[in-house]
Amino acid sequence: MDLVTEITILVLAAFVGFEVISKVPTTLHTPLMSQTNAIHGIVLLGGLIVVGYANSTLDEVIGFIAIVFGTINIVGGFMVTDRMLEMFGTKKKKPAADAAPGAEDKS
Amino acid sequence: MSALVPSLPLAALDQGSAIVALLYVLSFSLFIFGIKLGTHPTTARRGNGIAAIGMAVAVATTLAQKGIGNWGIIIAGIVVGTLVGAIASKRVKMTEMPQMVALYNGLGGGAIALIAWAEYRHWIHQGETIGKLQSLSDTVGGPHLSASVSLEVMIPTLLAMVIGSISFWGSNIAFGKLQELIPSQPIGLPGQKVINGLLLAALVVGGVVLGINNELADLSQPLFIGMLVVAALLGTMVVLPIGGADMPVVIALLNAFPGLSAAAAGIALDNTALIVGGTLVGSSGTILTLEMAKAMNRSVANILFAGFGSPAAGGGGDAEQRPYRSMNAQDAAIQLAYADSVVVVPGYGLAVAQAQHAVREMADELKKKGVNVSYAIHPVAGRMPGHMNVLLAEADVPYEQLKEMDEINPELPQTDVCVVIGANDVTNPAAKTDESSPIYGMPIIEVDEAQQVLVLKRSMSAGFAGIDNDLFYNEKTAMVFGDAKQTVTDIVAELGNL
Numbered sequence: 001m002d003l004v005t006e007i008t009i010l011v012l013a014a015f016v017g018f019e020v021i022s023k024v025p026t027t028l029h030t031p032l033m034s035q036t037n038a039i040h041g042i043v044l045l046g047g048l049i050v051v052g053y054a055n056s057t058l059d060e061v062i063g064f065i066a067i068v069f070g071t072i073n074i075v076g077g078f079m080v081t082d083r084m085l086e087m088f089g090t091k092k093k094k095p096a097a098d099a100a101p102g103a104e105d106k107s
Numbered sequence: 108m109s110a111l112v113p114s115l116p117l118a119a120l121d122q123g124s125a126i127v128a129l130l131y132v133l134s135f136s137l138f139i140f141g142i143k144l145g146t147h148p149t150t151a152r153r154g155n156g157i158a159a160i161g162m163a164v165a166v167a168t169t170l171a172q173k174g175i176g177n178w179g180i181i182i183a184g185i186v187v188g189t190l191v192g193a194i195a196s197k198r199v200k201m202t203e204m205p206q207m208v209a210l211y212n213g214l215g216g217g218a219i220a221l222i223a224w225a226e227y228r229h230w231i232h233q234g235e236t237i238g239k240l241q242s243l244s245d246t247v248g249g250p251h252l253s254a255s256v257s258l259e260v261m262i263p264t265l266l267a268m269v270i271g272s273i274s275f276w277g278s279n280i281a282f283g284k285l286q287e288l289i290p291s292q293p294i295g296l297p298g299q300k301v302i303n304g305l306l307l308a309a310l311v312v313g314g315v316v317l318g319i320n321n322e323l324a325d326l327s328q329p330l331f332i333g334m335l336v337v338a339a340l341l342g343t344m345v346v347l348p349i350g351g352a353d354m355p356v357v358i359a360l361l362n363a364f365p366g367l368s369a370a371a372a373g374i375a376l377d378n379t380a381l382i383v384g385g386t387l388v389g390s391s392g393t394i395l396t397l398e399m400a401k402a403m404n405r406s407v408a409n410i411l412f413a414g415f416g417s418p419a420a421g422g423g424g425d426a427e428q429r430p431y432r433s434m435n436a437q438d439a440a441i442q443l444a445y446a447d448s449v450v451v452v453p454g455y456g457l458a459v460a461q462a463q464h465a466v467r468e469m470a471d472e473l474k475k476k477g478v479n480v481s482y483a484i485h486p487v488a489g490r491m492p493g494h495m496n497v498l499l500a501e502a503d504v505p506y507e508q509l510k511e512m513d514e515i516n517p518e519l520p521q522t523d524v525c526v527v528i529g530a531n532d533v534t535n536p537a538a539k540t541d542e543s544s545p546i547y548g549m550p551i552i553e554v555d556e557a558q559q560v561l562v563l564k565r566s567m568s569a570g571f572a573g574i575d576n577d578l579f580y581n582e583k584t585a586m587v588f589g590d591a592k593q594t595v596t597d598i599v600a601e602l603g604n605l
Contacts, residue, residue, distance in 0.1 A: 071188020
């Protein structure tokens, strides 16, 4: 792909990003940040590609660490975001939700 | 390369083929759609799931391409990363979210720096292969062989490496400060700005030298590693002098960096999913950085390159004794019970004392007595953007009761009692009235406009900015001293007795 096409994609993505993300309310900024942590875990793809042409042990170690870091970002980021957003969801079973946390912090 | 797995029938997509390109389009469309659903609390969770599906599509597409090998390392890396990520996400406390996000920012940056290094080493290896062919060619009087890395690939690779290394080390320092492994006070060396300037200049010069010598035979790994180290020093030196109060801005900025370097890596590797995913993250971090800086009434450059709170960093021993009123929990409970409307202003002190659940119980008690309760959240009320909202949501406070600063300020003059819990600088009227104050111009929650104010605090000590708060000496204000959680629990007990 030529550079101009790639820069075009980048610029358009930046405008879409600004447009969509500026509508995220302050309330959700922390989950937004952990979600973007997960999305920049997309660098995992780079790790998967470079480890394919590793020529030495050092190359393999570098690739391994990059894959571990990227996977932690993806798995940890999406899971912790889910944990947070679960708390923002509508509470259907009101009595149960009231009882549980009340019991644990009375100690 | 293992000979076993590449013979899988599915593992046959050509890199750069239309199907791969389309699957990447699908994956980044799911990212954008997921973030779009994240604009409302009720749909955000589904949006997060959709973004995760997009990620699964991107990873599966990459793994299905030709040329992907070393499956042992790939599987081991994914298993280790999944275990660490899953366990960490279950164990992390909501108060520790800023540290965790800082750490994840760093991991992303570190991964990109490593990938750029691996890419560079790959070119060097290609150069060595060509060198061997050249000596063969010379013995038979053959042609001169040469190959180079195009600047279209070299420049984004160097950018990815430098930004990645800066964000890895900067984020580690931010993590250390938030986790209190290193002091959260600004740490500065004399001539810090000169040193940072020299480091930056060294990176530019190194980048130009590496860029000019882009013939495969001329690639210099020592120089590349040198630049990794210089970028690491720069990241460390920029974050070390930044004080605890400015951390929300720094985390937001370091959130943008790995995104930008991922986009650069995407250009180098011709990967649209990386370009779009990285750019989205970069936009998000940039927006949050600007919003945080606005909420603190400071420019980003000012936060990065000037220390804060240096005048009274020691802790205000020189303050003269001014009269203030204090009150016990019983009187506070009576005042609250007879109010029509109560606004709670939570600060990080509330989170430190783990008083969120007690505060929600207090609100429940007051609601039973017909008191209208809401929460006023300052944009920098926690240690990162939106942190306080998460802490209150964890304590089952309905998000409808969480009011943003601009929304609550016009309502405060009609509010009977404002309860400030563990917040200080964000309520300081000096930000509006005292031009000589270091926080002058910072938007605040105008607590002094309310009819009565209760301030729950340990002592009369100053906040992060190291400055005295006039609110505490206001005739409307009563101080309720003690641990926030204990005080609120006492108030709840008293409310039950009324």
